[in-house]
Amino acid sequence: MSPHISVLPNEVVESFNTPLVHQGGVLLDCTLGFGGHTSRLLEAYPKLKVIGIDKDKEALSFSKEFLAKFEERFTLLYGDFSVRALEVLKQERLVGILADIGVSSLQFDKEERGFSFKSSELDMRMDTGKPLSAKEVVNSYSLLELERIFRDYGEIREYKKMARLVVEWRKEGKITNAQELSSKIAMHFKASKIHPATLAFQALRIEVNDELGELERLLRGIFENPLEEGARVSIISFHSLEDRIIKQHFKKWEKSCICPMEVMRCECGNNHALGKNLYKKPIIATDEENRKNPRARSAKLRTFEFGK
Numbered sequence: 001m002s003p004h005i006s007v008l009p010n011e012v013v014e015s016f017n018t019p020l021v022h023q024g025g026v027l028l029d030c031t032l033g034f035g036g037h038t039s040r041l042l043e044a045y046p047k048l049k050v051i052g053i054d055k056d057k058e059a060l061s062f063s064k065e066f067l068a069k070f071e072e073r074f075t076l077l078y079g080d081f082s083v084r085a086l087e088v089l090k091q092e093r094l095v096g097i098l099a100d101i102g103v104s105s106l107q108f109d110k111e112e113r114g115f116s117f118k119s120s121e122l123d124m125r126m127d128t129g130k131p132l133s134a135k136e137v138v139n140s141y142s143l144l145e146l147e148r149i150f151r152d153y154g155e156i157r158e159y160k161k162m163a164r165l166v167v168e169w170r171k172e173g174k175i176t177n178a179q180e181l182s183s184k185i186a187m188h189f190k191a192s193k194i195h196p197a198t199l200a201f202q203a204l205r206i207e208v209n210d211e212l213g214e215l216e217r218l219l220r221g222i223f224e225n226p227l228e229e230g231a232r233v234s235i236i237s238f239h240s241l242e243d244r245i246i247k248q249h250f251k252k253w254e255k256s257c258i259c260p261m262e263v264m265r266c267e268c269g270n271n272h273a274l275g276k277n278l279y280k281k282p283i284i285a286t287d288e289e290n291r292k293n294p295r296a297r298s299a300k301l302r303t304f305e306f307g308k
């Protein structure tokens with residue numbers, strides 16, 4: 001059984017229901033994870049091939065077996081999607097790109113991966129081959145660096161207090177487990193609807209995995225290597241920081257006039273739009289899906305279609 005339930009499964013399949021995908025071609029799944037979306041796409045579109053990227057080797061080895069029945073219709077790539085996707089974009093004429101960014105349930109649930117409050121580790125690396133872990137961030141970042149991540153990646157109102165306390169706590173000895181960190185935070189910050197450590201953990205995770213940088217670079221790479229007419233890009237995000245980045249990029253891709261602001265009359269030809277944002281509002285999960293899979297509650301799907 002898969003350790004991860006895919007969010008918005010039907011909506012993702014539907015977002016690629018295009019003539020190009022029915023005809024065949026290659027779709028790039030930037031966040032293969034446990035192959036849930038990819039297997040649904042391969043089932044729904046029998047002529048389609050998928051290239052799947054992940055930087056988590058545990059996810060890749062699960063997917064390799066899980067997708068084996070599709071034989072030569074899928075290829076696995078290990079690494080950061082910002083790098084690997086660019087290589088693929090330069091080599092293949094893709095009919096679609098999917099990214100379901102964020103953490104998998106296995107990463108959250110497996111104690112030793114150190115993502116959850118209860119973990120005895122403080123790790124949070126999606127790619128365990130990379131050097132930077134949450135332990136490094138918490139114990140070696142300067143006060144200013146900690147303030148930056150708590151402010152920018154956690155949007156924590158009391159980010160200065162949070163950073164100052166972390167610096168104080170680590171003077172008493174290295175902070176090495178997530179449980180210790182989350183209970184210390186809970187003692188000093190009021191609980192709201194969410195656990196007081198939720199945003200601090202979000203900030204650490206984003207920093208450790210360079211999540212926003214990865215997303216930015218992926219979207220820039222697509223802009224610089226646009227897909228063919230009728231191809232689509234579908235991206236699922238899980239918090240407002242990511243959704244904002246996706247919205248901004250799609251808006252830029254839709255822009256027909258690229259004249260500088262100060263120009264009074266258009267001189268660029270007004271024909272630079274790469275395509276259109278398909279849904280003005282993001283697609284969200286139904287109540288039924290949210291009941292079955294609480295992770296789906298914060299998921300937002302946006303889709304862009306290339307073509308004049």
Ligand SMILES: C[S@@+](CC[C@H](N)C(=O)[O-])C[C@H]1O[C@@H](n2cnc3c(N)ncnc32)[C@H](O)[C@@H]1O
Nearest residue numbers: 006031033034035036037054055056080081214
């Ligand atoms: C939410 S899960 C994807 C689940 C998948 N769609 C499914 O249905 O099984 C996200 C996956 O993307 C991977 N990931 C996140 N950011 C990545 C990046 N920048 N480069 C490569 N893989 C990444 C994570 O390791 C994780 O396995």
